[in-house]
Amino acid sequence: MNSAANTTMHQSDSGFAVLQPGIFSLIEDAGRFGMHGFGLTTGGPLDRNAFRWANRLCANPPNCAAIEITVGGLVLQSNVNTTIAVSGASMPLTINRQPKALWRSHRVIAGDRIELGFATAGTRAYLAVAGGFQIEAIFNSVASVPRESLGGLHRDGSPLRADDLLPCPDQKDKSQSPELRLPQRLQPDYSSNRALLRVIPGYQQALFSDLQKQRFFSSEYRVSDSSDRMGYRLSGAAIAPSADGILSEGICLGAIQVPADGQPIVLLNDRQTIGGYPKLGSVLSLDIGKLAQLAPGGTVRFEAISIEQAHNQLLLDQQFFNKTELEIMANSDGLSR
Numbered sequence: 341m342n343s344a345a346n347t348t349m350h351q352s353d354s355g356f357a358v359l360q361p362g363i364f365s366l367i368e369d370a371g372r373f374g375m376h377g378f379g380l381t382t383g384g385p386l387d388r389n390a391f392r393w394a395n396r397l398c399a400n401p402p403n404c405a406a407i408e409i410t411v412g413g414l415v416l417q418s419n420v421n422t423t424i425a426v427s428g429a430s431m432p433l434t435i436n437r438q439p440k441a442l443w444r445s446h447r448v449i450a451g452d453r454i455e456l457g458f459a460t461a462g463t464r465a466y467l468a469v470a471g472g473f474q475i476e477a478i479f480n481s482v483a484s485v486p487r488e489s490l491g492g493l494h495r496d497g498s499p500l501r502a503d504d505l506l507p508c509p510d511q512k513d514k515s516q517s518p519e520l521r522l523p524q525r526l527q528p529d530y531s532s533n534r535a536l537l538r539v540i541p542g543y544q545q546a547l548f549s550d551l552q553k554q555r556f557f558s559s560e561y562r563v564s565d566s567s568d569r570m571g572y573r574l575s576g577a578a579i580a581p582s583a584d585g586i587l588s589e590g591i592c593l594g595a596i597q598v599p600a601d602g603q604p605i606v607l608l609n610d611r612q613t614i615g616g617y618p619k620l621g622s623v624l625s626l627d628i629g630k631l632a633q634l635a636p637g638g639t640v641r642f643e644a645i646s647i648e649q650a651h652n653q654l655l656l657d658q659q660f661f662n663k664t665e666l667e668i669m670a671n672s673d674g675l676s677r
Contacts, residue, residue: 353419356469358504362414362456365500367473367492368466370403372481376590376613383483383491384609386569387464387629389528390428392661394468397425397445397520404472405482407500409465412458414500416467418448420510423470423517429462429530429633444521444669462530462633470517471509487570487610520666533638535630537606538645538653539596541621547581548598548620555579556620556642561604563631563638569610571597572631574640578602581618588616594623606631624650626657 368391371384385391385408395404407414412431425445426433433440434455440446442465448454456465475482475493484492484499491497493504500506511517545553561576579602591597595607597617606623607615608631623631624645631640645653 353505354510355420355473355505355507356416356418356454358415358500358502358506359417359453360413360415361500361502361504362409363411365410365414366408366484366486367405367475367482367500367506368408368484369405369472369482371609372479372483372485372491375479378479379613380479380488380490381485381611381613382593382609383481383485385466386609386632387428387466388625389629390464391466391468393443393522394425394427394466395472396661397427397443397522397666398423398468398470399517399520400468400470400472404468405475406466406468406473407506409456409467410463412456412465414456414467416454416506418452418454419450420508421447421449422508422511423447423519424454424467425520426456426465426467427522428465429459431459431465432457441521443524443527445517445519447517447519461533463635464632469508470511474507474509485610519669521669522664523667526664528633530633533634535627535634535638535640537627537631537640537642538624538650539621539642540624540647540650541644542595542619544586544619545621547583547586547618548579549582552579552581553620556604557644560639560641563634563636563640565636567636569608571605571607571611572634574604574606576603579604579620583618585616586618588614591615591619592622593625594628596620596622608632624653626653 368385371382392402423445426442484497486497489496555577556579559577561574564573564575566573579598597605597619599617
């Protein structure tokens with residue numbers, strides 16, 4: 341069920357009760373597109389890859405609303421019979437205190453307690469439910485954008501709270517739904533806290549000398565403590581453009597701004613819609629999730645690619661996602677490998 345098509349809030353107890361909201365848990369669908377002209381940013385999952393696998397493991401369309409769990413600590417109680425899947429950062433998952441594996445679906449019944457511990461690798465996980473969380477859309481999306489006080493369960497962009505109820509369908513025929521797993525060899529590994537990010541240089545690269553560009557692409561940068569859903573601030577070799585600012589213009593996902601201090605900022609889903617700092621280019625959208633899974637202190641390096649290479653990578657990624665066959669689990673052992 342497409343969460344963006346939902347326009348009516350369910351007022352029953354059919355869903356998941358939030359016992360503990362965790363550090364920072366947000367309702368996100370694929371994002372709020374086509375609204376930059378109104379000054380509204382896109383929002384949506386920072387790690388699109390983990391988000392879409394969680395939905396696919398629940399046999400959902402790709403835009404269904406799920407929970408983005410930052411760092412961990414979320415505890416839910418199911419009031420329905422349904423299927424869930426958790427993907428992304430390595431957060432210990434238990435159902436009724438029994439350890440369960442990530443990157444696979446699990447059947448739950450009314451009364452089950454679902455707990456996510458704190459991340460040991462990566463920073464963000466995604467919990468999807470069969471049929472998606474049924475939440476009222478605003479501007480065609482339920483995506484939570486705290487900076488804009490828009491979207492999510494409470495319609496003001498705020499994170500989940502204790503005693504919230506997350507509406508979702510009851511699967512009457514849950515016994516007919518097989519439990520699925522993404523093959524282990526295809527599951528991302530976030531343990532290194534390092535990432536190589538591919539960059540498509542933009543027209544404003546002309547504002548940077550060859551020496552400045554060489555410095556940028558040959559240096560390692562560290563993720564700062566002030567990084568968030570709006571952008572990741574990096575510290576490392578300072579880059580000096582030939583202009584301090586430009587006329588404000590629209591900003592795309594992954595844009596690499598260079599402010600006056602020369603420390604790059606990679607802009608993410610909750611970025612402002614326009615800005616006036618010089619930009620070296622944009623991080624390939626496929627690599628945004630790698631960056632968003634880094635904890636403060638993590639390191640990144642950059643490499644330049646052409647726009648043709650970027651298009652090819654996007655096409656190959658979509659083909660890979662569509663053609664990958666999920667494994668059907670023969671038993672309900674959540675930790676089976």
